[in-house]
Amino acid sequence: MQTLHTNSELLASVPTDSRLAGKKAVVTGSTSGIGEAIARVLAASGAEVVVSGRDMARAQGVVDAITQAGGQAHAVSADLAGPYDAIRTFAREAAATLGGQVNILVNNAGVYPVTPTEDLPDADLDAILGTNIRAPHVLVGAIAPEMAKRGAGNIVNIGSWMGRIGTANGAMYTASKAAIEQMTRNWAAEYGPRGVRVNTVAPGATATPGNAAFSAALDAMTAGTVAGRPVRPIDIAYAVRFLVTDEAAFIHGSIIDVDGGMDSTRLKF
Numbered sequence: 001m002q003t004l005h006t007n008s009e010l011l012a013s014v015p016t017d018s019r020l021a022g023k024k025a026v027v028t029g030s031t032s033g034i035g036e037a038i039a040r041v042l043a044a045s046g047a048e049v050v051v052s053g054r055d056m057a058r059a060q061g062v063v064d065a066i067t068q069a070g071g072q073a074h075a076v077s078a079d080l081a082g083p084y085d086a087i088r089t090f091a092r093e094a095a096a097t098l099g100g101q102v103n104i105l106v107n108n109a110g111v112y113p114v115t116p117t118e119d120l121p122d123a124d125l126d127a128i129l130g131t132n133i134r135a136p137h138v139l140v141g142a143i144a145p146e147m148a149k150r151g152a153g154n155i156v157n158i159g160s161w162m163g164r165i166g167t168a169n170g171a172m173y174t175a176s177k178a179a180i181e182q183m184t185r186n187w188a189a190e191y192g193p194r195g196v197r198v199n200t201v202a203p204g205a206t207a208t209p210g211n212a213a214f215s216a217a218l219d220a221m222t223a224g225t226v227a228g229r230p231v232r233p234i235d236i237a238y239a240v241r242f243l244v245t246d247e248a249a250f251i252h253g254s255i256i257d258v259d260g261g262m263d264s265t266r267l268k269f
Contacts, residue, residue, distance in 0.1 A: 006232075007037065007207070007232040007233050007234050010232070010234045011036075011037060011040055011041075011065075011233075011234055014040060014041055014044040014069070014234075015044065016044050016045070016046075016069070016070060016071075017044070017045050017046065018045070018046045019045045019046065019241075019245055020042060020045040020046045020047040020104075020241070020244065020245065021045075021046035021047075022046070023042075023046070023047040023048070023103040023104055023244070024047065024048050024050075024098035024099065024101055024102050024103045024104070025039075025042050025047040025048065025049045025050065025098075025102070025103065025104035025105075025106065025244075026049075026050045026052065026091075026094045026095075026098070026102050026104070026105050026106065026139075026143070027039045027042070027049060027050065027051065027052065027106040027108055028052050028053075028078065028080060028106065028107055028108050028109035028135070028139070029052070029053055029080075029108045029109025029110065030049075030051045030052055030053060030059070030062060030106075030108065031051065031052075031053035031054075031055055031058035031059045031061075031062055032058060032062075032208070032209050032210070033206075033208035033209055033210055033233050034108055034158065034203065034206060034208060034233040034236050034237070035053075035106075035108040035109065036051075036062050036233065037232075037233035037234045037236065037237035038106055038108060038233075038236065038237040038240050038241075039051050039062055039066065039073065040062070040065060040066055040069070040071075040237070041234065041237035041238060041240070041241050042104065042106075042237075042240070042241060042244070043066040043069070043071030043072065043073055044069065044071060045241060045245075046071075047072075047103075047104065048072040048073070048074075048098060049066065049071070049072065049073045049074070050073070050074050050075075050076050050094045050097055050098060051063050051066075051073055051074065051075050051076070052075070052076050052077070052078040052090065052094065052109075053077075053078060053109070054077065054078070054079050056075055056077055059075035059076075059077070060075045062075075063075045074097045074098075076090065076093055076094050076097055077090075078090040078094075078109075080109050080130070080131050080135035081111075081126075081127050081130040081131045081135070082130075084134075084138055087134075087135055087138040087139060087142075088138060088142050090139075091138075091139055091142035091143055092142075095143070095146075101146065101150070102143050102146070102147070102153070103147070103152070103153055103154065104153070104154045104155075104156070104244050105139060105140070105143050105144075105153075105154070105155045105156070106155075106156045106157075106158070106240060107135070107136035107139060107140070107155070107156070107157045107158060107180070108158045109131055109135060110131055110132045110158065110176075111124070111127045111128055111131050111132065111173075112170075112173050112210075113127075113128065113170070113172075113173060114167075114169050114170035114173055115169055115170065116168075116169055117171050117172075120172060125172055128172050128173055128176050129172075129176070132173070132176035132177070132179075132180065133176050133179050133180070133183075136157060136180060136183065137183065140155060140183075140187055140198075143155075144187065144191050144196055144198075147191070147195070147196045148191055148194035148195060148196050150195070151194065151195035152195045152196070153191075153195065153196040153197070154196070154197050154198075154199075154243065154244040155187065155191075155196065155197070155198040155199075156198075156199055156200070156201060156240050156243050156244060157180045157181075157183070157184050157198070157199070157200045157201075158180075158200070158201055158202075158203065158236070158240075159177045159180050159181050159184075159200040159201065159202035159203075159255060160174070160177040160202055160203060161202055161203065161204045161205070161257065161259045161262055161263045162174045162177055163175075163176075163177030163178040163179075163180070163181055163202065164178065164181075164263065165263070177202075180200060181200055181202070181255055184198055184199060184200040184253060184255065185253045187253075188252045188253030189253065192252045192253070197243075197248070197249070197251065197252055198252070198253060199243050199248075199251055199252070199253065199254045199255070199256065200254070200255045200256065201236055201239045201240055201243065201256050201258055202255055202256065202257050202258065202259065202263075203231050203235075203236050203258055203259060204222070204225070204230075204231045204257070204258065204259025204260055204262040204263065205218050205221045205222050205230050205231060205259070205262065206218075206230060206231040206232070206233060206236065207230040207231070207232060207233075208233060215230075218230040221262075222260060222262065224266075224267050225259070225260040225261050225262045225265070225267070226260055226261030226265055226267065227260025227261060228260070229260065230260075231258060231259060231260060235258055236258050239256055239258045243256065
């Protein structure tokens, strides 16, 4: 039987290579969970990475883990639910930190209140719209044109399996993930002819520090999938890394499901 390693074990032993050497990457919401895994995997393949989030102590912890493994990373503060100008300022600061250009943008930051519609606080609704939809739009508007001028770049958005199904709770969250998938298609059409590839990775039920309290529910949700377990953040990170390499050069506007078969298969009827 194949040994199943934990996410932490795998992140601590990611093999290094040079497939992304010379690339400059910005990963939003990368102080833990999926974003941290993406930042560490991209760095392990030679990218210089901006780790971003509101908690600079946590961001620096991820930077330290990357540099201790021989990679290059920097912590840049970002509150993507803040004013438009603050988001654009973050884009400028991130690019400056990376020497003036960004080759890879990963729109990972997101909030995920999942409640009945009538129970969703107005502040949470604003946060979903701001972080999950507005921030990626503003960041792409700030960064993609410069990529297009150079004739090359990669943008990967993090979606969700929940963006294509109906559930009894979380209408606004799931709508935000459907929106990011559609923006991916539009941006691929808009920027693709000028050399910028735009794609989405859509995780299934993923075990992260943010939902650790619901581990039993995640196990139950995924027990009947082909994989038979929750997604690990590093599983998402590997898919992101593939999409930003030259091996994926002919992939434009695609939604890559990394969900253990949750969305496309059923083992029990």
